Amino acid sequence: MVTPGGLVVLTDRRSAAGPLVETIAAAVRGGAAWIVLRERDLPRDQRLQLAEQLRSVVPAGRLIVSGPDPLGGTAVHLAAADPVPAGVPLVGRSWHGTEPRSDVDYVTLSPIYPTSTKPGYGPALGAARAAELAGDLPWLALGGVDSAARAAECAGAGAAGIAVLGAIMRAANPERVARTLAGSFGAVAVGA
Secondary structure, X not given: OOOOOEEEEEOOOOOOOOOHHHHHHHHHHHOEEEEEEOOOOOOHHHHHHHXXXXXXXXXXXXXXXXXXXXXXXXXXXXXXXXXXXXXXXXXEEEEOOOOOXXXXXXXXXXXXXXXXXXXXXXOOOOHHHHHHHHOOOOEEEEOOOOOHHHHHHHHHHOOOEEEEOHHHHOOOOHHHHHHHHHHHHHHHHHHO
16 A cells, blocks of 8 residues: 655645635646545545545545545545554554554644644644654654744654644645646655
8 A cells, every 4th residue: 555655735625815716726736645534524425525525526536534434435444543444555643642543544643833723732743753653654744834944854864754734724825836736845755
């Protein structure tokens, strides 16, 4: 199973500068390799409909659904307390250094940097500390990865990818921001 890497965009319809599906389509054109559908407050039928709309603009098999219900897909991203669903081939988990990690394929570690999406959430781990915590498990750097320099630092520390919400969702030009972050991460990751 391929694990998420490169630029991974997390959805947030409330902070998106434009319609969510259009914002995600632009991010994919800019180089987003994976998308995580959050929107856990929506009723299941609305979330399922949104998942289907996103699958039409996301590369095949590259939509990860937050929570234990894959909404007809093959990948989920779980909170610390979520149960691992049976029969889902790709499982990730939000991890803070204390939860079990043997039941997942990758983790997100956060916040790597201070983040305006969740002000006061932290303290910031930094890329090097996140790499120490993750050990040999593939990890995504989440939180405050909003510049080319930060994307490159995460790649240099060994992150499999960068998980970005605010920098893409709030961007007037999400395609350009995605291109910058994906390019900076990829340039260092290829050389690492």
